[in-house]
Amino acid sequence: MKKTVLVTGACINTGVAIVERFASEGWNVIFTGRNKEKVAVAEKAYREKFLGVQIEGYAINSLHDERTVDEESIDQLFAELDKKGIFVECLVLNAADQGLNMKIFENPLTDFMRVVNTNVTWNYAFVERAARRMKEKGGGSVVFINSNTAYRAIPDRIAYEASKGGQLGLMRGLALDLGKYNIRVNAVLPGMIKTDRWVTNPDFYKEVPCRYTPLGDVAVGADVADAVWYFAAHARNTTGAELVVDGGNTIQMYPIIPKEE
Ligand SMILES: NC(=O)c1ccc[n+]([C@@H]2O[C@H](COP(=O)([O-])OP(=O)(O)OC[C@H]3O[C@@H](n4cnc5c(N)ncnc54)[C@H](OP(=O)(O)O)[C@@H]3O)[C@@H](O)[C@H]2O)c1
Numbered sequence: 001m002k003k004t005v006l007v008t009g010a011c012i013n014t015g016v017a018i019v020e021r022f023a024s025e026g027w028n029v030i031f032t033g034r035n036k037e038k039v040a041v042a043e044k045a046y047r048e049k050f051l052g053v054q055i056e057g058y059a060i061n062s063l064h065d066e067r068t069v070d071e072e073s074i075d076q077l078f079a080e081l082d083k084k085g086i087f088v089e090c091l092v093l094n095a096a097d098q099g100l101n102m103k104i105f106e107n108p109l110t111d112f113m114r115v116v117n118t119n120v121t122w123n124y125a126f127v128e129r130a131a132r133r134m135k136e137k138g139g140g141s142v143v144f145i146n147s148n149t150a151y152r153a154i155p156d157r158i159a160y161e162a163s164k165g166g167q168l169g170l171m172r173g174l175a176l177d178l179g180k181y182n183i184r185v186n187a188v189l190p191g192m193i194k195t196d197r198w199v200t201n202p203d204f205y206k207e208v209p210c211r212y213t214p215l216g217d218v219a220v221g222a223d224v225a226d227a228v229w230y231f232a233a234h235a236r237n238t239t240g241a242e243l244v245v246d247g248g249n250t251i252q253m254y255p256i257i258p259k260e261e
Helices: 011-025 036-049 072-083 109-137 156-179 194-199 203-207 223-234
Strands: 003-009 027-034 053-060 063-065 092-094 140-145 183-190 242-245
Touching: 003 011, 011 027, 011 036, 027 036, 036 053, 053 183, 053 242, 072 109, 092 109, 092 223, 109 140, 109 156, 109 183, 109 223, 140 223, 156 183, 183 223, 194 203, 223 242
Parallel strands: 003 027, 003 092, 027 053, 092 140, 140 183, 183 242
Antiparallel strands: none
């Protein structure tokens, strides 16, 4: 019987690469996005590309407001999957609030709460629902798409960095408490990924220092998807682990900037 992965935030960018990796390996896929129309477009595209697998999209938002996680939507989603007899063997928490341009003296506290609530609290609620079912079925795996900003800060992303750091603590706590149920919990830590923002804002990306990695390049979505696939399909004895996919960016004292020719 085919296995099923659930990938959050998978209408665009890295989430698409993760969906495509699992679908091309023959897994059925459940994915989420926030917008109904965007989800329908992505679902159609996936179904046309991967004929032999079942692919279903659900529109779901993380929060009612900055302070309140929408738990009911997660319950509804899992109730719907239960009704259809779909068991999620692997949960990939890819969706994130990027928390861009957060200035300590300018942004209200609710902006901070919005990012942390989405990236930590909402993800925790998602894992709780998935893990309850994995426990009943004898096991499963959870993969967080984290960030190397959990280790090293970049400007004006305070809430994001706090959320990704907190997410690593969450990942380890879950790994410890869920190990006895044969549920493995791990994290992939990308550095910069080439997304549509790379295309829409080329001037910014020409300037960013994390281009200057020891490997001389940044990740594409498929690099992140490879790491997720390793945790989901191969890492039988690995839990609570962090796999950094950043071209070596965070091991540097400072970036080695190539001289202009
Ligand atoms: N891009 C990078 O350079 C980079 C670097 C390091 C780590 N990462 C991590 O890698 C993952 C994917 O990054 P990405 O750049 O591909 O992401 P992205 O383009 O920003 O897309 C993220 C997805 O998250 C969903 N999302 C955003 N806010 C949400 C909310 N409040 N509730 C529910 N869903 C929400 C979006 O839904 P909609 O489709 O509805 O907008 C989108 O599908 C993230 O966890 C990110 O933190 C990215």
